[in-house]
Structure formats: structure tokens, C-alpha cells
Amino acid sequence: MNEFAHLVSRPSRQIDYQTFDNRLLAYVLRYEPSFLTCMSCGGCTATCSAGKLTDFNIRRIGLMLRRGQTDKLAAEIDKCMFCGKCSLVCPRDVNIRNVVLLIKKESTRLHAENQKV
Amino acid sequence: MEKEQKHVAVIGAGIAGLHTANLLAQSGHKVTILEKEKYPGGHLNQWHHLFPDHSSPEWIISGLLDEQLQFDHLKMISSTEITSIEKNNGHFAINAGNELRIYADAVVISTGFKLFDARQKEEYGYGLFKNVITSADLEQSLKSGQPLTTASGKTPSRVAFIHCIGSRDAKCGNTYCSKVCCITGVKQALEISEMLPETEIFCFYMDLRLYGSKFDDLYLQAQKKHKIQFIRGRLSEAAETHDKRLQIKAEDTLSGRPLRMEVDMIVLLAGMEKNEAHQMFSSTKLLELDEHGFFKSKNIQLTRNETTQPGIFIAGTCICPMSVNETIENAGAASILVNRYLEHQQLTNHHE
């Protein structure tokens, strides 16, 4: 069973805005509205300490979150080392470290909720 | 009824100031231009060629100065920095250095912009790594007529242009777009490519904003004729290698992967910032500034050149970033508003 089945988005050719699971996105935006202002410049990914060592793209994680493609997201975010360089270079002042923390928190909760069911 | 001659003071002899002054003089007003530098022309003096037609800016400045000669009632005072402006009974007293005091019926501020100090972005290494230069440095180099080389005198085999330095960057406090850097980058990339056809050129951008007439033609030309590559990704940092090349890190956001590249030279496309002299006007509550520190227009749609203070007008890049042709157009618009104001003043004075 997919460990992150609680965040399922149907594999599809299209991004389906009708069906996507926006719980995680709603949670992140509620506590970190600055996430709205990302313009996908990629500065965060370029500077990312983890990204220099492995296939980890913090900007894409944000984009996946915004597009409701959250199935692989929780596993992906675990590679983050929390060093904070991304927040330091962001031209939009997105508090990226908090976005990561919020994703971790809510996906842990959703996961636990799913286990109960 | 004979028209009484009015006096207009123009502060700043960049192209906006020069053009406004000429038009006002042509309307019969007495005009005094105050310039803090020794020579008129402002930032344009540092430019080699203009976009989109690669014309020479010298031609523009000399044209404007030649035009001045027709007017006896137009005077330029250079090497003079103003210290304050006071308003009394609808008239202005302008105090400048050397105990100079000028009275005017209207004032046009055309103090221009300040180039963003790229040292602010320490992570890009300007002022630290010798082969990191700004667009202004490159323009000077091109103007010198010397072939472009690295600090050690070699021909660069790869040059990277970095867009949005000091623009659209909350980290330097400037969240706005400086508008002209994208096209400047494309123009300069073309010039380098023409000078050094073997050199590979990359432009790192967040969004390409080639908004003006014929700007896209240059973009097309850069891609088609000069094989200049455009990579959508913001540079996060640069580091110097042992052989004084530069290693840059960005994300190629379109392929979604981090990108590393070694180049011989980095050109930072520095943006336009508020002129710090603006502070003087706002601290005395004479004028209001907008959220970016530029002068606030009375109405951003209708009366772009009117300030919140009747009788004081603004022209050119002290309002917001502008290209050369926009500045010239804007200066023309300013002169019309000044004329209208002075005529209205004449009428009301006669009625009194």
C-alpha cells in the first residue's frame, strides 16, 4: 500500500483542478500566506544545500503542492536539511522554511488520520 | 493684454530635463536648468548604444543641447546642487550651493534615478570577483572601443547575463520591475556577440519583459542570428574558481533541475532605484514619494507629471524606470502640463 495514500492525486496526463486534494495547500496557505507569492524563479533550488547532493527540488515541491500533486510530496520533503538558505535568497520573501515545516506537520497529521480510518 | 513672462526652474539636466526645458523655452517661458554635475546628459553619457536601434546617445544629447542655443531666455547652471525648495504664495524659492537663490513660478524635477549598487547582492560577487561586472560597466567598456576582455586580458569564451539585479527582489527592498534591464541585456548580448562571434552567451532571467516597440525583434535576432541562450532561472550565487573563472548556480526551471556552469564573465543587469535626493523633498513635506521612493504623481493615469504639490512637476525616471524614448515622451507631456498650469495662473492673476 502506498504509504502516502492519504495524499492521493490520481495519476493522470492532466492536472485535474476538479479533483485535486487541496487540504495540504489550504493548510500551508492558512499559516504561511507568503507562499502565495512564489513566482518560480528557482533561486531556492539553485542555492539548496540538499539539492547539491541529491535529486531534491524545493521549488518543484511548492509547485506540486499548488497543483495538488501531493502523493510523493511527503517523502520528498524529508530530504530537506532546514538550513534556511532558500528563505535567504527568495526574492519574494517567501518563508520557505515554514512552508516545509507546515507540510511536515499537516502531512503527518493527515497520515495519522488516514491510519485511523 | 501682453503675456507676462513666467520663469520655470528645471532641476536636473538629463535628457528629461533638457527636453522639458527646450519645450518650455519654445513656449516663451524663461527657463533655468540646474545641474549638479559639470556636464549635462546624466546617465546617458555613460551609454554606448541605445536599444532598439543601436543609435548613439551622444546624438540625442548634442541634439538637445544644440536646440538650447536658439533660446536666449534659457539658462543652464551646472555644478550646482540644490539644497531646498520653499513655496511662498504660489511661487518657489530654490536654494542651491554657492548661496544661489532662484525664484520660479513653476518647478520641474527631473533628477532621474540611481543605478542599483550591485555590491548589495554579495552572493553574486560584484566588487569581489574581478570578472563580475554590471551592465553599466559593460556599456562603458563598449564605449571605450576596446575589445572586451576578462580582468586578465583574455577573450571571454562564455559570458552570462544575469537579469533582475536589484529589481523584483524584496531582499534589496525593490519589489518593482526596472523595465529596461531585459532589453538592455539582449542589446548588450548582441553587441558582445557581434564583437566576439566565438563567445557563448547565456541570459538568466525570471521573466523576459521585452515590452517595447521592436524589443522583441532584438530577442528574435539574438536567438536566431547569435545563438544566444535564454535560461529561465534566477542565479542564487556565484563563486570564483582557481583560474578566476566563475561558477554560477541557478535552476533551469523549465527542465526543473539545478544547473551549474562555469563562465569567464558575469554581467549583472543592475536596476534603477530612487534617487536619494528625493528624500530632501519628502522630509520637508513638500512632495510625497510612492512606496518605492520615486515621486508620487497626483494621478497615475491622467496627470503623471504633476506632483501632489501644485506648481511642482516631474519628468523622466524620477517618476519610475523608463527607457530613453519613454523619457523623451514623458518630458514632452510634462511641458504640456507646466504650460497649462502657467496659463491658468496668468488668468487667475488677471482676475484678481
Add this chain to the structure above:
Amino acid sequence: MNEKLFVIPFVAGMALLFIILIVKGYKWISSLSKIDRLRLINALKSRRILQSAKDIFMECLIHRRIFKKNMVLGYMHMSLAFGWFLLIVVGHLEAFVAEKSLAVPFYLPIFFRFFETGKEFAGSKIFAALMDLLLLFVLSGVVLAWSKRFYKRLFGMRRTTRLQYGDQIAMTALWLIFPLRLLAESATAHQFNNGSFITQTAGSLFFNSNTASTLALPLWAAYSLALGSFFVALPYSRYMHIPTEMLFIIFKNAGIKLKKRTNSFTELAIYSCSRCGICLDNCQLNNAGIKNTQSVYVLKSIRNKNIDDEQLFNCLLCGKCQVDCPVGIDLTSLRITQRIESTLQYNASYAYLENQATTKAGLIYFAGCMTHLTPRIIQSMQHLFELAGEDYWFLDKEKAPCCGRPLMLAGQYDAAAKLIRNNTTQIIASGAKKLVVSCPICYKVFKEDYQLPGVEVLFHAEYILRLMNAGLLKTAPLQKRIIYHDPCELGRGSGMYEIPREVVKNSGQLIRIKNEQEHSLCCGGSLGNLKISQAERNLIRDSAINEYLSYQPEYLVTACPLCKKTFARNRNMVVMDLAELVLEASDEFIKRKKLKGNKVTNIRELETLIQS
């Protein structure tokens, strides 16, 4: 009806309080870990108990630390605590002497004047005068406490804590106890002439023989009720700190420390907080308009079990609050423990860090993530290594593992342990004897949480000072007024204040300022805060910069890439790292040498000069 019954509220309240305290105390002691329990037993048996007794006297009664912060505030706390304590002690002595027995009912000393209406005994007049004096002492504290609510400034405070329900009841009761005692004693004194200079005077002022006899009993009953209410409300109010703090001091002196998980000592620390609010004014979040996440509120929320991430993670962890905490609670550790608890379930996978290549070298330079955004620091460090002729390996030059500290600040200790393990392997395998770091965030974790046998961890300031002392780095002090900004992780975090100052003194004119060393300001950029917005950070930064600007410095020197980056963005000051400053001062040295005809051109040739 027996009029003695009025003591019931007092007796009942007291009994209830005792039961609660015994239960809580038992719970706290019994849930200690085995080792901590042994520590406690040993401490009780050793001379450390005397130290604890002294600390309890100095802190719980005299309030020495509060005195140090502000005299008026200290006096207020002392008069209430020490005054009340003396009232109880002298009151008991008086009862013992009067009854010529030690077996007096325990309520008797509390309501002595009511029961002893005119009996003459040895020293009765002196006792009466003394008791009046003490009552006056306590009342002066009560008056100050009232006025503190209105004139905070007098107490050196700009903010006082907001009260909750239990606090309001307990506080009202506390404020009423002593005025009621005064009135009750005065009424009785008017009737029976058993008072002294205060009560007797007040008695004739407030009462005639009629009112005195009718009002005496109701006033004594009200006094008893106020006492009873205070005791009942105490465990549910901030006044719980009174009994708890004593236990806390004993635990602390026994060497018990806060752990990485909540335990009974954590709870004890939380209950020991008197919510005096001294930490509020120290907190720079005030400058950003953040007013509900300060230590006192977080402790309150933890105690009320309604702490959330928004409050917990909105703290710079700069440690400024705990410097002046009169109870000496380790507020930063306490908050981090809560963060650990809050993030326990989070996963982390750093398999990608394993099996990284190692380079053999004598010295390792670890720049740290942040320093990669301040290349001037890196370049300066490289110059220094070259100057010292080091065989060094720049560990995180290309591939950059994080030191682990940022994860710890975010509460994720288990994840940090993984990073620490991998970095340790790499460092040990390199065979290096020295590890030099230029970031205080890295320095703290390398120093405290890494096990690196045979490797000396050096902060760049230490390394630079050694080069200076060894004559390898010669500087000529610049004619510049310099403020040295203590980075939080280096100063309060690691206790390093003087070494960087020595370096600055060798390189320019160090000016001393008010808020420095343990009271130094935070730049606002701290990684400890995960919730604050950039705009709020800017407000904190700007207020710090404005304070610095008032000293008209020419350089603001710091020893942290994050502080540097944060301050530099203000644009009103020249900001540089220590390493950059020493190189400028070294250039100055060369310049002066050159003037004297020595042929030197750059830093690398300095070595030759020194050798010649």
C-alpha cells in the same frame, strides 16, 4: 454560634493547598529519572542543601535578581515575600511566647490579635510594635503592586503580563489580605487596646467604640476569607511559583537539567515562572509588533496545555529573555524541548549524505550553508589559511552538508543526529586535527553535539587571534570607530564574547555600547524563528541598526554570515565580518610598511615580510 468559626476559610484553604502541594511535589519527585533522583538525594545529603537554602532565601524572599534589574520592582517583590515571611515567623514567636508553649493551634499566630485581647506577656509591647512594622512593610509592597498596574515605567517595565482567571482571583485576594488584616487588627485594637503605633492609630482613625465592636468580627472573617481564597486559587494561578520555585532551586542545585523530552523538571520550571514579565521587555519581537509568543506566554500556554506551533516557533531563540529571568529558568532549552515534542513524528531521510568522499588534510574549513551567500567571508578565510600555510580541506565547498543546528532549532533532533553522524565520519576520516568554522550556528553544534576526538573545533575568531598572537598575521589598527555585534549563537549561545573583541581591538577602534555581550541585540535574521515574516524581521533589524547608529560607528563588525547579511540589507551602515576586518587591517599594516620603504604588495607576501 461560636465566633471562632471565622477561621474556617483560612484553615480549609490552607489544608486544600497543602494536599495539592504534597500531591504535586510527590508527583514531581517520583517521576524523576533514576539518575536525577540519585542526584537529588545526594544533594540533600551534601552541603549543597545549604547552597539551596541560601538561594531560596536570596531569590524567593529577597529577590536579589529582580533588585539587580530594578530597585523599585525588587523592593516590591521583597516587601511582599520577605515581609509576609517575617510576619509569619515573628507572629509564631509571639504566639509561642504568649502561650509559653510551642503547641499552639496553627491558626493562632495568624489571627493573634483577635484571640489575645490584652494579655500582658514578656515583650508583648515590643512584639506588637514589630508586627505593626512588618505589616507596614508588606502594605508598602501591596501599594506598589497596585500602582505597578498603572505606572509600569516606575518599575523599569514597559509591559506587564496579561492575567488569566486564576491569576485575577489570587491577585485580588492577595491585594486584600493585608489591608483587611490592618482593618481587623485596628478594630480590635480600638476595642481592646492591644495594638501598636499603626493599628492603634488606624483604629482610632477608622472606628468608634460602636463600629469597632460590630465590625471587628466581620473584618476578621473577611481577612480569613481572603487568605482562604488566595490559598485555593494559588495552584491555579501564577502564585504557584512561590512553593514551586523553592523545589526548582533544590532540583537545579542538585544538577538536574532540562532534557530533550518534557519531564517533571520541565513542569517544575514551567510552574516556577512567576509571570513577572521581565522577559517581555527584553524581547525584540516587540519591535515587530509580535506580542503573544514571548517566554512568559509560552510557559503559560504549556502549563494550560494549549500551546500551538504558531506561538512555539515564533521566537528568535536569541536567549535575551533568560538573561534577566529572576528564577533562572533556561527558557531557550525549555522552548526547544517543546519544539522537539511537537515535531517528534516527522520523518527525515538523508541517505544521500552517506559515503561522501573525504580529503586528507591537517585542517578542515567548514564554511556552513549561510556563508556561501557571503563570499567575502569565504575569500577572507581562504586568504588567512594561505597566510598561515595551512594544508586545509574546504569540506563544504561544493557539496554542502548542513551542520545540523538549523534542524535542532526547529526541534528535529533525531534528523539532526543523522547529519551529525555523517559529518563526523567525514571529519574523522580526513585525519584533520583542527576544524575551523566561520559561522557561529555551526560552531555551537560542532562544539556541543559532535563527538570529534582528536579534533579541535575553533571558531574563526579564535583561529585569527592565534595567528595574531603567533605573529603570523600582523595588523595595523584602522582609524575607524567599530561596533562589534555579538551574534546570538556565539555570545549568549556559546559564551564567546572577549576573543572577537580582542581581534577587533587589534584591527580598529572598538567602541563599547550599552547593549552588548549578554545583553546584545539580535539582528532579527535568526534561524530560530520559523514563523516570523521578512517584514517583521526587517523591523527588528532596523531598530537594532538605529540603536547602533546612535553611536556613530564607521563599521559594524559581526562574526556571523547571517547577521552580516541581515544587517547589510539595511544599507545605512558598512557591515563586515571579523575575517574581512582583519584583512583590511592587515592591508593597512602593509601600506604603512610600504611607506617605510619595504617592498610588499599583497597579503600573500606578508609572510615573506614577517620572515625577513
